[in-house]
Amino acid sequence: xxxxxxxxxxxxxxxxxxxxxxxxAHKPPQRLNQAIRHSLIDGGKRLRPILxxxxxxxxxxxxxxxxxxxxxxxxxHTYSLIHDDLPAMDDDDLRRGRPxxxxxxxxxxAILAGDGLLTFAFELAARPIEGVPASAxxxxxxxxxxxxxxxxxxxxxxxxxxxxxRPVELAELQSIHIRKTxxxxxxxxxxxxxxxxxxxxxxxKLKRYGEAIGLAFQIADDILDIxxxxxxxxxxxxxxQQHAKATYPALMGxxxxxxxxxxxxxxxxxxxxxxxxxxxxxxxxxxxxxxRTH
Amino acid sequence: xxxxxxxxxxxxxxxxxxxxxxxxAHKPPQRLNQAIRHSLIDGGKRLRPILxxxxxxxxxxxxxxxxxxxxxxxxxHTYSLIHDDLPAMDDDDLRRGRPxxxxxxxxxxAILAGDGLLTFAFELAARPIEGVPASAxxxxxxxxxxxxxxxxxxxxxxxxxxxxxRPVELAELQSIHIRKTxxxxxxxxxxxxxxxxxxxxxxxKLKRYGEAIGLAFQIADDILDIxxxxxxxxxxxxxxQQHAKATYPALMGxxxxxxxxxxxxxxxxxxxxxxxxxxxxxxxxxxxxxxRTH
Numbered sequence: 197x198x199x200x201x202x203x204x205x206x207x208x209x210x211x212x213x214x215x216x217x218x219x220x221a222h223k224p225p226q227r228l229n230q231a232i233r234h235s236l237i238d239g240g241k242r243l244r245p246i247l248x249x250x251x252x253x254x255x256x257x258x259x260x261x262x263x264x265x266x267x268x269x270x271x272x273h274t275y276s277l278i279h280d281d282l283p284a285m286d287d288d289d290l291r292r293g294r295p296x297x298x299x300x301x302x303x304x305x306a307i308l309a310g311d312g313l314l315t316f317a318f319e320l321a322a323r324p325i326e327g328v329p330a331s332a333x334x335x336x337x338x339x340x341x342x343x344x345x346x347x348x349x350x351x352x353x354x355x356x357x358x359x360x361x362r363p364v365e366l367a368e369l370q371s372i373h374i375r376k377t378x379x380x381x382x383x384x385x386x387x388x389x390x391x392x393x394x395x396x397x398x399x400x401k402l403k404r405y406g407e408a409i410g411l412a413f414q415i416a417d418d419i420l421d422i423x424x425x426x427x428x429x430x431x432x433x434x435x436x437q438q439h440a441k442a443t444y445p446a447l448m449g450x451x452x453x454x455x456x457x458x459x460x461x462x463x464x465x466x467x468x469x470x471x472x473x474x475x476x477x478x479x480x481x482x483x484x485x486x487x488r489t490h
Numbered sequence: 491x492x493x494x495x496x497x498x499x500x501x502x503x504x505x506x507x508x509x510x511x512x513x514x515a516h517k518p519p520q521r522l523n524q525a526i527r528h529s530l531i532d533g534g535k536r537l538r539p540i541l542x543x544x545x546x547x548x549x550x551x552x553x554x555x556x557x558x559x560x561x562x563x564x565x566x567h568t569y570s571l572i573h574d575d576l577p578a579m580d581d582d583d584l585r586r587g588r589p590x591x592x593x594x595x596x597x598x599x600a601i602l603a604g605d606g607l608l609t610f611a612f613e614l615a616a617r618p619i620e621g622v623p624a625s626a627x628x629x630x631x632x633x634x635x636x637x638x639x640x641x642x643x644x645x646x647x648x649x650x651x652x653x654x655x656r657p658v659e660l661a662e663l664q665s666i667h668i669r670k671t672x673x674x675x676x677x678x679x680x681x682x683x684x685x686x687x688x689x690x691x692x693x694x695k696l697k698r699y700g701e702a703i704g705l706a707f708q709i710a711d712d713i714l715d716i717x718x719x720x721x722x723x724x725x726x727x728x729x730x731q732q733h734a735k736a737t738y739p740a741l742m743g744x745x746x747x748x749x750x751x752x753x754x755x756x757x758x759x760x761x762x763x764x765x766x767x768x769x770x771x772x773x774x775x776x777x778x779x780x781x782r783t784h
Binding site: 219224225227228229232275279282284285302303304305307308310311312314315316318319322323324329330331333334337338340341342344345346347350351353354355357358 | 513518519521522523526569573576578579596597598599601602604605606608609610612613616617618623624625627628629631632634635636638639640641644645647648649651652
């Protein structure tokens with residue numbers, strides 16, 4: 197299968213849905229909606245929504261009806277970037293090849309744009325979905341809130357900040373990443389499988405697939421921060437070293453980090469063994485994560 | 491009926507539930523959970539959860555099962571206070587008689603504490619409720635997200651900030667307050683009525699009751715900022731004049747503002763005409779709002 201074609205098609209689908217679902221830039225309060233669109237529209241790889249749609253596809257589900265929930269994942273991801281970039285946090289100027297939200301607008305607007313996106317995500321996630329029992333939707337909203345919240349992304353960002361400028365061991369680094377990026381990636385796969393009507397065993401396999409590629413993705417990201425190119429990535433590289441941040445390559449060396457990422461990708465592929473060719477996009481996505489690092 | 495006794499009893503019920511539901515201060519990340527508890531626990535009038543419980547009572551529902559949703563309202567209210575108090579926003583040092591979250595901790599922690607509380611609110615709101623259809627819960631999560639979001643609280647705060655330091659007319663002031671504080675108060679009443687199983691006509695009456703007291707509450711708040719006492723209110727007074735903010739008393743004079751608040755309270759009481767004595771707490775709560783201003 198042609199992964200680039202697949203990603204482009206899914207990305208187009210998600211971009212169109214986001215544009216339609218999110219309030220227009222002309223709607224009041226205009227500055228808020230413009231700031232939200234600045235950070236959300238036409239940027240980003242849409243990894244999380246694409247994973248949701250590909251997991252739904254893997255269990256044989258239609259995907260259009262899941263677009264609002266898929267967009268909710270991107271709203272949560274984008275809100276977290278806006279807030280993480282704030283001066284009080286990571287203090288970044290560049291994101292997705294453009295000025296960060298507080299640079300393009302101002303700090304107060306960026307805080308509110310993040311709050312608005314996070315809240316809007318739950319409005320989208322709680323929409324009734326054709327053929328999905330309301331109780332299943334409700335359970336997935338709870339799961340999403342847990343993975344995005346105090347024990348998930350928010351907690352992970354807090355732990356990440358507390359770990360700056362002091363020695364961090366591998367176990368702690370792992371525990372930070374599982375929360376900060378892993379939880380939402382796992383939730384994307386879980387939601388696609390569950391809301392797509394997958395059988396319990398399939399759901400558990402795809403959840404584990406999500407865990408494995410979430411970790412692979414983070415290791416790859418750390419590696420790309422060292423070997424990547426600012427223009428290609430659309431964000432500043434060398435940031436981790438500059439901030440003396442603990443990363444996988446820093447803790448285990450570049451080649452060991454690559455091996456660890458490869459091993460996670462193999463684990464992800466094993467989770468897909470019982471799936472038909474409907475899971476081919478998931479297989480290709482898993483391989484793609486580490487291809488970028490070699 | 492004895493309103494003070496009623497409020498104290500309900501407040502106790504809400505405080506106990508919050509303490510049990512929110513992660514403990516010893517749980518990691520500790521600093522985050524401590525910051526959340528600093529702002530959330532043992533502070534605040536708990537107006538929104540109490541309104542929810544009183545509306546559920548008015549339609550003859552049990553209230554214990556609604557405590558998680560009631561606590562979700564308080565989490566959203568508290569997150570909005572934490573973020574509004576930030577230096578980039580209203581830059582306040584004192585809240586509920588204590589240092590604001592970013593003063594007691596730091597800005598990054600306060601941003602994350604707000605994010606964590608907002609996310610946790612949806613975890614609570616989406617919990618299944620005994621005897622309530624999952625579809626009704628789901629619809630109420632959507633409603634809550636709308637009232638807290640871009641077209642509700644978040645949008646209202648944005649409009650409020652944009653209105654600073656320039657002349658504002660009454661219609662704009664009203665439109666800001668309906669979003670910034672009115673929407674969540676209305677949502678509290680609506681949720682109590684709907685999740686409590688009220689008939690459609692009762693639900694609509696209590697929603698309108700919530701709208702009216704929301705407005706009355708905001709006018710009263712503006713008045714108390716002028717005539718109130720810092721020690722009693724637990725927050726700085728005279729802040730509005732200091733920031734040259736548009737307020738009801740500033741736009742229509744103190745006595746006219748009092749009349750407007752009284753008229754809103756009368757409207758709220760009219761909405762309760764067809765209710766039994768089970769709505770007495772709601773009647774007393776409405777009267778109490780303006781009692782404080784005379």
